[in-house]
Amino acid sequence: MMTKRNRIKAVFLLLCCLITYGAAAFFQPSSVQAQENESVESAEIKPSELYARSAVLMDAESGRILFAKNGREEMPMASTTKIMTCILALEKGDLAEPVSVSQEAASQPEVKLGMKNGQKFYLKDLLYSLMLESHNDSAVAIAEHVGGSVQGFADMMNRKAKELGCDSTYFITPSGLDAQDENGIHHTTAEDLARIMKYCIMDSPKKDQFLEITRTDTYTFADCDGAGSYSCNNHNAFLKMMEGALSGKTGFTADAGYCYVGALQRDDRTFITALLACGWPNNKGYKWSDTRKLMTYGIDNYFYTEISPQLPQKTIKVKNGFAGGFPQKEPVEAEVKIGGGTRRILMKQTEELETEINLPEEISAPVKEGDRLGELTYSLDGRVIAVYPVFAAEDISLRSFSACTSYITDQFLVTKKTKR
Numbered sequence: 001m002m003t004k005r006n007r008i009k010a011v012f013l014l015l016c017c018l019i020t021y022g023a024a025a026f027f028q029p030s031s032v033q034a035q036e037n038e039s040v041e042s043a044e045i046k047p048s049e050l051y052a053r054s055a056v057l058m059d060a061e062s063g064r065i066l067f068a069k070n071g072r073e074e075m076p077m078a079s080t081t082k083i084m085t086c087i088l089a090l091e092k093g094d095l096a097e098p099v100s101v102s103q104e105a106a107s108q109p110e111v112k113l114g115m116k117n118g119q120k121f122y123l124k125d126l127l128y129s130l131m132l133e134s135h136n137d138s139a140v141a142i143a144e145h146v147g148g149s150v151q152g153f154a155d156m157m158n159r160k161a162k163e164l165g166c167d168s169t170y171f172i173t174p175s176g177l178d179a180q181d182e183n184g185i186h187h188t189t190a191e192d193l194a195r196i197m198k199y200c201i202m203d204s205p206k207k208d209q210f211l212e213i214t215r216t217d218t219y220t221f222a223d224c225d226g227a228g229s230y231s232c233n234n235h236n237a238f239l240k241m242m243e244g245a246l247s248g249k250t251g252f253t254a255d256a257g258y259c260y261v262g263a264l265q266r267d268d269r270t271f272i273t274a275l276l277a278c279g280w281p282n283n284k285g286y287k288w289s290d291t292r293k294l295m296t297y298g299i300d301n302y303f304y305t306e307i308s309p310q311l312p313q314k315t316i317k318v319k320n321g322f323a324g325g326f327p328q329k330e331p332v333e334a335e336v337k338i339g340g341g342t343r344r345i346l347m348k349q350t351e352e353l354e355t356e357i358n359l360p361e362e363i364s365a366p367v368k369e370g371d372r373l374g375e376l377t378y379s380l381d382g383r384v385i386a387v388y389p390v391f392a393a394e395d396i397s398l399r400s401f402s403a404c405t406s407y408i409t410d411q412f413l414v415t416k417k418t419k420r
Contacts, residue, residue, distance in 0.1 A: 045294070056071040059302070066346075071190045072189050075190075077187065078258075083131075085175075091205065094123065110136070113230060129230065168188065169187065236249065256276065269303070305347055318333070322399035335392075367392045367396040
């Protein structure tokens with residue numbers, strides 16, 4: 001049985017332990033707590049958490065895919081097609097030119113502006129009709145004006161897609177209505193659609209005009225004769241959904257379901273989301289839920305990291321080289337330097353860059369300063385992010401017979417002068 005003295009001693013020891021533990025927790029350095037908080041990242045998105053059958057999140061600056069769910073699956077894309085129609089019209093057309101409406105354009109199905117055969121509109125006005133209200137008759141009128149015909153414009157669209165590296169995209173219509181010909185159906189992939197949007201907002205010489213049109217809330221115009229009054233309202237709800245929303249285009253057909261491609265800029269980071277087959281009626285809001293989820297994931301997890309190229313190997317052996325002094329048979333060492341400066345890469349804290357040096361162990365003389373000898377490559381997830389050229393930093397001449405005799409002659413003259 002525990003005596004009174006032992007009980008008091010046990011209680012005293014227990015109190016000491018509690019005080020010690022509590023003090024340690026209370027006085028834990030704030031820097032340690034901060035480090036723990038900084039290491040916490042948003043949970044990874046699981047493909048099953050998205051409504052879309054196909055989806056990607058892209059870094060708009062580099063074109064790197066940050067997240068994908070069936071990102072390379074070929075699917076119809078409805079009116080998201082119109083971003084290509086718009087950018088081609090901006091690049092190839094004159095916004096001040098009148099566009100004549102054909103019977104084919106006037107007979108397009110809903111959604112449409114309601115133009116009539118023989119009517120004329122300015123190209124600029126039809127682009128607002130195309131992108132804000134997604135009018136199909138405006139799409140055909142634009143295509144016929146810029147490409148000569150719908151087929152001619154489709155050829156232009158497909159050539160542009162190939163130029164952008166969109167090898168899994170095939171355009172038949174300028175509107176995105178479901179269509180099929182001998183080459184297949186009108187289709188793209190989420191990756192290709194994001195790549196086209198990247199071009200529209202980042203790379204095209206007409207990117208500012210594209211952004212201006214797609215960010216406009218309302219637009220009113222008349223035809224070239226001043227007749228009629230047409231009002232267009234922007235149906236891209238994403239523009240008011242998240243801070244930094246830049247642009248986007250909705251789409252829907254029976255085959256494609258609800259589709260969306262949009263862009264957001266936050267703290268100098270630009271993200272693009274592309275969704276295909278994101279629900280059918282009555283699930284019109286699925287695309288907004290998926291877009292918000294993907295954009296938030298990008299904002300919370302991806303930040304710019306600067307890389308400054310460094311070479312562990314500073315010299316390279318030059319066979320039969322001569323850099324002054326006594327000509328030797330052994331290779332001389334030539335200094336090398338790396339080209340390019342600091343770059344920034346959008347990446348997660350948990351990601352690590354891989355480096356690969358492609359530089360021969362030995363080269364043959366002669367070598368001129370500035371000769372490209374190899375390269376230093378940075379990769380992320382198997383994708384090349386940056387390539388830095390490696391150059392010779394000095395001249396190395398060839399160890400020839402004349403170089404050897406010249407050295408011997410110089411040494412003989414020096415010795416002769418010294419003796420005198």
